[in-house]
Amino acid sequence: MTKKLRRSKQRSRMLELLRSTEQHPTATWLYDELRKEFPTVSLGNVYRNLSILVEQGYVHKLDFGSTFDRYEAADGQHAHFMCRGCGRIYDLPMPDLEGYSHRRDIDGHRLESARVEFFGVCHECAAETESS
Amino acid sequence: MTKKLRRSKQRSRMLELLRSTEQHPTATWLYDELRKEFPTVSLGNVYRNLSILVEQGYVHKLDFGSTFDRYEAADGQHAHFMCRGCGRIYDLPMPDLEGYSHRRDIDGHRLESARVEFFGVCHECAAETESS
DNA sequence: GTCCGTGCAAAAGCTTTGCAGCCTT
DNA sequence: AAGGCTGCAAAGCTTTTGCACGGAC
Secondary structure (H helix, E strand, C coil), rough: CCCCCCCCCHHHHHHHHHCCCCHHHHHCCHHHHHHHHHHCHHHHHHHHHHHHHHHHCEECCCCCCCCCCCECCCCCCEEEEEECCCEEEEEEEECHHHHHHCCEEEEEEEEEEEEEECCCCCCHHHHHHCCC | CCCCCCCCCCHHHHHHHHHHCCCCCCCCHHHHHHHHHHHCCHHHHHHHHHHHHHHHCEEEEEECCCCCCEEEECCCCCCEEECCCCCCCEEECCCCCCHHCCCCCCCEEEEEEEEEEEEECHHHHHHHHHCC
């Protein structure tokens, strides 16, 4: 069962910071900001609290779903489906993105490439869960 | 100027492996496969060759564009634009994905969330390059 | 012969974890 | 008082890098 959570000034402030910034901070950025108010805060605790906030759904982690990089041969555009059960990555046809993919710029930024990723539970993992 | 590249059995084989697999391997997986044929190959060399293959455009790296995780407060769906110049991440409205976002499954996989990322050079970085 | 590619080993960088004491409830 | 939260430090893991030697051109 899940632990009952308490409230901590550090964690509350972290969420405030994340909500008040336009940036998409790294753990270290948060650490530096937090240290202005809690000079003794530790980086380890920032990571610990981030993982709690992510688990609670208050924060999104913009990583790739696993701690190591993945590679694929470069053969055309496609989207990916990532299974949170087994970690497998499936290829999918690239959706059209309302024509974005053919545009040269977005909001004034020069567009070079796009990536689309879906997350969920894959067919095989869903089958396993049901049968057990 | 760029170094003139030679050809190496290890690197050629790495590309073959990447092209022959449906998976999206990690460096370690490649390392293990490669060791079956080149028992003395080193993990460091796998990384070195991967970076060469990526630079040559033969291979795509499925990372997030930077070596550390980024976080954001969870406030609704949006897409991201990532600048390869300054590393900044901008929010963009989420495109419709041809209705994918409202579907419950894709290819039999249970869909829970989606992510769209654009890559390129942001307005500010483009301006800097022009003026210098 | 040149100089790129390699293996080996060490280092770097981000993230996680064990522990003892503190603070919230 | 109970048990989550904290700082500190050490460890873990992926990735990078320096070096001398062997191999491709």
